[in-house]
Amino acid sequence: MTLTPLTLGSSASESQTAQRPDALGRFGKFGGKYVPETLMPALSELEAAFYQYRNDPEFQQELQGLLKDYVGRATPLYFAERLTQHFARPDGTGAQIYLKREDLNHTGAHKINNALGQVLLAKRMGKRRIIAETGAGQHGVATATVCARFGLECIIYMGVHDMDRQALNVFRMRLMGAEVRPVAAGTGTLKDATSEAIRDWVTNVETTHYILGSVAGPHPYPMIVRDFQAVIGQETRSQCQEKWGGLPDILLACVGGGSNAMGLFHEFIEEAHVRMIGIEAAGEGADSEKHAATLTRGRVGVLHGAMSYLLQDQDGQVIEPYSISAGLDYPGVGPEHSFLKDSGRAEYYSITDRQALEGLQQLSRLEGIIPALETAHAIAYLEVLCPQLEGSPRIVINCSGRGDKDVQTVIKALDMMPEQS
């Protein structure tokens, strides 16, 4: 028997939503702080700084000013006319597809929204040394960028395998004065880079701020990163209002750790009629052994400080994930996504390497926009989603990053050479 008065109904659940995460950093049972004791005071300090500054007018003025003049926000909400035509039915109905153009941000992805917010926090906390992990290199580039902008020491941990497939981003980071430290442990990808960044932070915590790049890790990171990325959804809401005077019907985004998806979803979580769909990387197939479909295939576990869905073997050892996209091959996922999945508020599906490559080519040919391989997973899901839809619902896809960094990978994957001119 529950003693909760039924009359409180929806308003009670709304206020619970507004308070996620709770004081312990929990989204339901997910989240928390599973870190060595050494880091606990730093996490408390970061949480206190975030609460102090997020509503501070001077902080907000600096952040908003830089988002506008340095990052180039607001990013457009673009009506993808030919993509829409491609999925139109003979009777003219079909999904109306819009792209939230995060790929047009300075540095080419949504990652800079968070990196900028966190570097402003670090500055106020008096931390002059910045560390970060990176997979595809977009978060590393964003962090190197804001460190250059503020004259801070910057060390980026990156798996050796990722350094190889994202050589362009390694060069960009170094060009901006960051030190890129190769991580050879494990498979040399994002998971291993994150572990190494945490080890650095445990060692240098008194002088260093760790700019974690996704809505993952221990509390308060999933909250902080979400809130700095929430600008994506906030702009989307007002742009939808301008364009058709309403809300979007469906939100679609790729999910590795899940920061671009949370950034788009957060604003709409309490809008029960807005469908939210996250797309994970199925690699060579979610039924194969080579994938990164954490929410689809994982079990609840603890990695990098948070309880969430996790790809793990029968002994609880973390499984090395796989995806053609260096930004999606993470064995964990942000705890709030696990919560949204279990509560049924968001849906999660997966897309294979092959499908993502098709999505990348489709958007390139139909719209003249080359998306990142990560983003291409969300694009590719249209092939599955659109035939299921009735009428002409409006879909907003987070076009989270541009694909320049991926062309070498794509060339290799498509087994084709660039055209001679």
Place this chain on the structure above:
Amino acid sequence: MVSVSGCMDALRDRGQCALIPFITAGDPDLETTAKALELLDRSGADLIELGVPYSDPLADGPVIQAAATRALERGTRLEDILAMLKNLSPRLKSPIILFTYYNPILNRGIEAFLQDIAAAGVSGLVVPDLPLEEVEGLLQVATQVGIEIILLVAPTSPKARIEAIAQHSQGFIYLVSVTGVTGIRTEIQSRVQDLLTELHGVTDKPIGVGFGISQASQAKQVREWGADAVIVGSAFVKRLAEGSPDQGLQAIETFCRSLKAAVTES
């Protein structure tokens, strides 16, 4: 089976500082691990910490990380570690403290995990990624099963946290001597002395110092600063991994004896 606190209390009554060597289970193989445990047990160890290899050991430095990776590559599984311990532990005088990250515990289920390790003869448990805020669920069951949960205090822990951790820790309090991960370091920070003084001021429980202690002189220093136990990990793991298993075993025996001499008042 002797409890961790029983062992620590007995040593303290005799005015002795405990030596706690650490090795990684399954490196180079479980057969060698079993031999190493027996050898350490009769070469001066008072308690022994046994690391369960984990895929993502984020509190460990390069030496123990590499050992865990090798152990996992050889197919070392918790099942096999527990089977080995069940067989061996009745012959050991030193209580065994298992060192494991949280996910393998969660994966097995907290209750099943604690019951299984207790049945294998384990006395204590250290979980480096489970701070005070997250430990409650584990503490409750552990008390019923008779496993003592040893909590860690770090140089960065504020006084209020130190007091709370000291209050909940069982067996002893594990003082992390460095702001950092496990590993071999050339000197022990002098603030360990202040931390020991501060800790002794808030608790009567014994205090073990670990992370970064790799030489007999450092062990002696920490004992003189007031530690009730000295924990040495990477320096054992490194020695055991060098050369053949027999050479490794010989090296840790010599090393264990030298450490025991260093922590024994003369």
